[in-house]
Amino acid sequence: MRSERIVNNLQETEKLAQELAEHVGKGFVIGLEGDLGAGKTTFTKYLGKALGIRDTINSPTFTIMKVYENDPPLYHIDAYRLEGDVPDLDLEEYIMDDGVAIIEWYKNIETILPDAFLSIEFEWLGETKRRCVIEGRGHYAEIAATLGD
Numbered sequence: 569m570r571s572e573r574i575v576n577n578l579q580e581t582e583k584l585a586q587e588l589a590e591h592v593g594k595g596f597v598i599g600l601e602g603d604l605g606a607g608k609t610t611f612t613k614y615l616g617k618a619l620g621i622r623d624t625i626n627s628p629t630f631t632i633m634k635v636y637e638n639d640p641p642l643y644h645i646d647a648y649r650l651e652g653d654v655p656d657l658d659l660e661e662y663i664m665d666d667g668v669a670i671i672e673w674y675k676n677i678e679t680i681l682p683d684a685f686l687s688i689e690f691e692w693l694g695e696t697k698r699r700c701v702i703e704g705r706g707h708y709a710e711i712a713a714t715l716g717d
C-alpha cells in the first residue's frame with residue numbers, strides 16, 4: 569500500500585510524526601529516504617518527541633546508530649555511509665525484539681531489513697514544502713493508508 573501526503577511546513581511534518589507515533593510500538597521498523605536536507609532527521613526528531621523522548625536527537629551519520637532510552641527504546645540508524653558495506657546490526661534479532669527502529673537511507677541496508685516495514689520518502693517541493701510518499705509493506709499496509717492525505 570502506497571499513499572502520499574504533502575506537508576507545507578514543519579508543523580505539518582510534526583503532525584505526521586505524531587500520527588505515526590500512535591501506531592509505533594515494540595518491533596516497529598521505519599525506513600526513511602530522500603535527498604540531503606529533505607527532512608529525514610527532522611522527522612525522526614519529531615517522532616522521538618511524540619514518543620516521549622526528551623534527549624536531543626541528532627543525526628547518527630558518523631556513529632551509524634544511536635539508542636534513545638525509552639519504552640520501548642528507539643534505535644536511530646543513519647545508513648548514508650554504509651553503501652555496499654552492510655554491517656551485521658542484528659536488526660531482526662535484537663532491535664526488533666525490544667525496540668523501535670528508524671533508519672535514514674534505509675535502501676543502503678535493505679538486504680538486512682525485514683519483509684514488513686513502513687517507509688517514508690521525502691521529496692523537496694519548496695523551502696518548507698515536502699511530498700511524503702508512505703509505503704507500508706506486509707502488515708504495515710493499513711497504517712500507510714491511514715497516514716495518507
Ligand SMILES: Nc1ncnc2c1ncn2[C@@H]1O[C@H](COP(=O)(O)OP(=O)(O)OP(=O)(O)O)[C@@H](O)[C@H]1O
Binds near residue numbers: 578605697
Ligand atoms: N516541512 C518540513 N519538513 C521537514 N524539514 C523541513 C521542513 N521545512 C523545512 N525543513 C528544514 O529542512 C531541513 C531538513 O534537514 P534534515 O537534516 O532533517 O534532512 P535529512 O533528510 O536528514 O538530510 P541528511 O540526508 O543530510 O541526513 C531542516 O533544516 C528543516 O528545518
Ligand SMILES: [Mg+2]
Binds near residue numbers: 608609610627672
Ligand atoms: Mg539526516
